[in-house]
Amino acid sequence: MSSPISYFFSCVFVIIAHGAMLFNAFQNGNYESVNDVITLCAAVIGLDAAYFIVMPFFKQRTYAVDFMLLLILNMSNIFQSCFGGVHLDLKHFITCIAALVSCRIGCIACRNHRWIQDKKKFVWVGIGVLMVVIFLFCGSRSMWIDLGFMTIQPSEFIKPLLVLACAASISEQQNKHKVLCFNVVYENLILFGIVAAVILFQWWCRDLGSIPTFAAIYASGFLLRICYPKAKFSKKTLIIAGSCVAVAGIVAVILAPPYVKDRLFVDIWSDPDGNGYQQSKALIGIAEGGWFGKGPGEGFLHNVFAYESDIVFATISEEWGLLYALMTVLMLLVIVAMPLVNPPRSYYHATMCAGVCAAFTVQMALNIFGSCNMIPFTGVTLPFISAGGSSMVTSGLMIGMIAAAQSPVFKNPKPKKSRKQAKRRTS
Amino acid sequence: MKSIRRCQHIMTLFLLAFIAGIVTLTVRINKQAPFYMSHSENYELGKVYDRKGDVLFDGSGNGDYPNNHFIDVGNLIGDDKGQMENTLVAQNIDSLNNYSFNSGLVKKGGKAAIYTTLDHKANRAAYDAFMGADGCAVAYNYKTGELLVCTSLPNIDPSKGYAGLENMKSGTLMQKAMYRTVPGSTQKVSTVISAMEIMGQSALFSKKFSCSGYYINKSDGKIDCHNSWGHGEQNIQQAVENSCNPFFAQLVEDSDLPLDRVKEMYTKLGYAVSDDETEAEVGYIDIDGIQCEKASTKLTDSSDFSTQWGCIGQGKTLVSPVQLMMWQSAIANETGKMTMPHLIEHVTDVNGKTVDTAETSYSDALFSSSTASAVKQILLTNGANHYQYSIPGYNVAIKSGTAQVKDGAEENALLVGFVDDTKNPIAFCVVLENKYSTPAVAENIVTTMLNSLCG
16 A cells, blocks of 8 residues: 555645646746636646545555556646647546546456456457447548537547457467467457457548557567467567568558558658648747747647647647657656556556557657657547547546556455355354 | 566567657757748848948848848848858858757847858948949958958849849859959969979079060960060069960970979869860869859860960969969968968857857968969069059059950959058959949959958
8 A cells, every 4th residue: 555655745746746837837828817827727736636535545556657647637738728828628627537537447447357357258349349330430431429519539449448358368378279280379369350350440441540559559469479478489470470560561551542642751841731731830839849838828839730639749849848748758658667667466467558558659659750750640649648538538548457457456356145144154 | 477577578668669769859859940940930040240240131131221231242141032042141041040949939039140251341342343343352361261352243132132033134143253254364373383383483483485466386376465566575573564475375385384284283273174085073162151163274285275375364264253362362371371261250049159160271282382472472573563553552462364255255354462461461353344344443443442441
């Protein structure tokens, strides 16, 4: 259990960090009325305080992940509320709360690895259901389902399920079956089939940005599989797998539709008003911001499409400075790297953490490097920082998995005795 | 536990790859930020100043300047509009970028600037002395290399824009001092230096050739002298003062002056020397990013008509006024080494901090000190005997030239030399195009320029 003293000082640290940001917004920010700043302060500090009170009700070995998550979410809340002018972004604030809740759900659901492993068929079914939903309501028309009051991106929810699918089938590695002259693990084939189906489906849906994330989740699971258990890395397998990936990549580029090729090979500075619009503006914004930024709400990037999601790294850099944007990324890395400091207590949890780490790093890389023109711009979200409820909730779920790995449950829950049985024993 | 560690290794792999990417991104942004800023609407260039703080270029575009304030330096200083590439601003645009990533965007008040060595007042005086005629004037301190005057006509005030570009006179957008022109008899200075290095001073001074107004060379080519009555028998000093073409034609034909050695000497001086078999590539002298063309000539045979004219200053010989002036520094300093000219005195960054300061540099020795001293004496004598009234008040070493251009339809007047004065060590070159079509006189331009610089 975390000691009360460390818990208290962690609370103080989070409050000071958010307080410093809010002070910066007050001092250097662009706002019409000071009430806007006060409202934002109340929301941020209020959420901090509420979470500090609620957290101890969930008994855990450590609250490090929770503190980090709260720190990042309220940073994100402040960033989003300051873009273009300081005022509370209520929608983003609500999605931050949703992320905290989903983190808690993810943590509770994954604490007992035996329980969640038993539910792996439900995970497969869940992925299938989501694909059917995408097929029926999204397809190649749109990535979102519009519910009127909110939009949902169903493909986001496949990510945590895929992490679970990769982790849940890890224990089956010993169950090899002889098929022709091959030793086959059925679950591996099923998993491969699921991933292939998801990727092809995303291709069909023209949601190419999320394919690398799915591929990374599977790649981490695959790497763990080929070295399980007590095994050496099979160089032959690695070479074959690597070659397959390379061939698949080349074929994908060749077969890619024209709009994808345009994005892959665009020279943003020769087409700054076309395919290079967002990236060139993002880079100009970063340059104008310098290390220390122009001030909260003082930037111009809030006039650019997807400033709060796809190019959010640049928008933060412009207003808060590259230093702050890099610190935010560092926070995200720290929370994902937490299992390196506090090792997961079971192999199942470790596999899950590896999947989450793969998903987060690839998604962060796609967002940051894509918007800065280092790699093709795909338009994926930056976990917890970009606006978007679906991304927030699924990212929360995945961080919940990391939190679960820090405070797992090993014992099987004891079967509850009925009152009649108890009476019999006493008599 | 081993399996868990393996998971951690894979996580570490992902995290390290990402961190490597972030580090690369940070370095890249830091390096390329000025380029990104050049596409920004908030992009603002700094100013260019002359040596006394007068503005020569204002990147903000908001300054209030007198009409045609920049007309004398327009095609040297240039601007960022992309019409003139071989200019100070175009070649040093990064130094003028009122931005650094460390400081971020500085709205109004960035102090990025280039402080030049130019004297705007003297430059304007020289420009006005042309009285509207075409040509160029260039002067620099032959001790320090500071370029003091560099103007050419026709010129443009870039702050007024480029409307009517197609109707502008040829050469408006180029600083003529940086480009090769026919040197006329100023070329004889190079020939004297070469002859002195090859033959030795005593042998050269002992040479005497006769001029009867023309000379029929060994290949039956007729080399005319500007004095149709002839100069009679002369030595090298008299030939230089008289600028006698037949003397130099006979000197080139002389067996004591093998053409191969002349070619070597010319190449050492910086000429791209071609002959019948080879075509030499013209090089450039870099003056703070501005490319100045190096000299070129074609020498085939010592008795060849064109070769002899090449050594006299016509034929295929072309030299830029700046290079003519630079050779004068090697003579004036009596070292045989050229003082390399520079235009930028120092540069300040966006915060006003000096980031780059000029230092005087010299070329390798082109010829010996004794040759430099001897040639200096010849030119000083020429100045004392022929220019003490037309360029009064200055102890000038000088050589004039008349270059026939456009197939002889026009004649350009050239004056190249230096002031032999430790307080005002100024070397100069003036080219007055089509001298008979203008009331302007090259000597007056030199005098006006020197008066402004030394006054």
